[in-house]
Amino acid sequence: MVFMSLRNRLQPSLAPEPIRRVEAGPWAIELLPGAGYATRYVATQAAIGFAFDSQRGLHAIGSDRVRPFDAMPNGLAFVPAGCDVLSESPNGGEYLRVMRTDGISLLSDRAFNNRIDQPAVNLALRMRRALLQNSVEDDCEAWALALAERAEGIDASPTPPQDSITGSRMRLLDEFIDAGLDGPLGIQAMAGLLELSEGYFMRAFKNATGKSPHSYLIDRRLAKARASMRDSTASLSEIALTCGFNSQAHMTTAFKQRLGVSPAQLRRRST
Template structure:
């Protein structure tokens, strides 16, 4: 049973899909407050940086920050309390088999590079909401479970103090990207914001988030474009320009490649 305590109304509704072996849900980037005890094991994937307070199996709330591309796993029966004033786009995969990975321990804020492309594929399916081949879903879910529960190259998305890309430095980069989304923001520009060479910055950023900085820039541009398409009245050409794209065609190409649908199709479904 889930008891939601919204801080403010979500601008867009969550998308849900039941597939063989799991239930998928894509939560929009918005403030939230939730208390839930899942009856089935679940994996969560943050497409955007998450900050707020949470607790697992306890009422003692702790401040958290997990980077974009980080994951969480909660076994069935583990109480979850979480809230954030900003939230972020988030994928929830709840396995229909209550015994799936029943021996695994809860974790949060872990970056698992092998899982990122799988999570993005599941997001495509949720955005398109078209029938999916059961064999494809089974294969994707098995790959996801293998990457999460058999991972050897996972890094901690909460960014421990000993790592160079600290929480404060990552926040500087995130703010810089958001402020420059309507321009041709470059990796060199971001590196300069921290007084680093592009090479060192790229390596540090990838270690912290699981993906290189140019990939993060693309994801943020598309997130801004999706928000404007779903909630605004600007033309698609104006939206493309506002998100740093040289043309509407460039936005269309990148959105189709990453999300599996065009800006026009997204507007029709909003």
């Protein structure tokens, strides 16, 4: 949801995942790992962002008014050059940032965030996989341009769908999921928490996040596993079970399908 100065990202007790960066033509693409942060800066260049995870904290974007924020997963964002940014989040979340390096301006002078756009989701997932794999063969320049075009075509002040999940409901759902990740969780339990029918819940969740509840649940398990790999010395088999995977092999399959790398590969690259 927010753009943060790299030097201000808070460091956990153990070595974090590295910030991954690639320059592709006139674009700089950065993958910021999930970590708490507190920052204030004036954006020297416009940037497009994509929040893979839910984020929440306090921010003031182009304003002196500091307000609580809830960033939805899969949310596209934009901060124009010259925008004054204050933002802090105790947990943060994995975040993609795309900027032009040739001085050409991006989009308008209006900041926005939490915009769900399925083509943008697909592009961001491709770029994350390429960065995690350290791949130099992927067409990141074309993907960055396509992502900028998607952001440029999005109304900065859209009307939220009536059957969408609100930020407060997303917070409640995240807390429920995180508390029960070491066991089975299903659509019925998540819908019941919000006092919605399963059909309505599935439709509203997809409108709010661009993904199904089941897909989101897997992503939360992966995020917790990555945090455990970063912040503890527990074995991969132990991490798999505490994150709700049936086995280390099950977790490895999910990592490869979603991220393009195995847990062992990701852990080695983070040391």
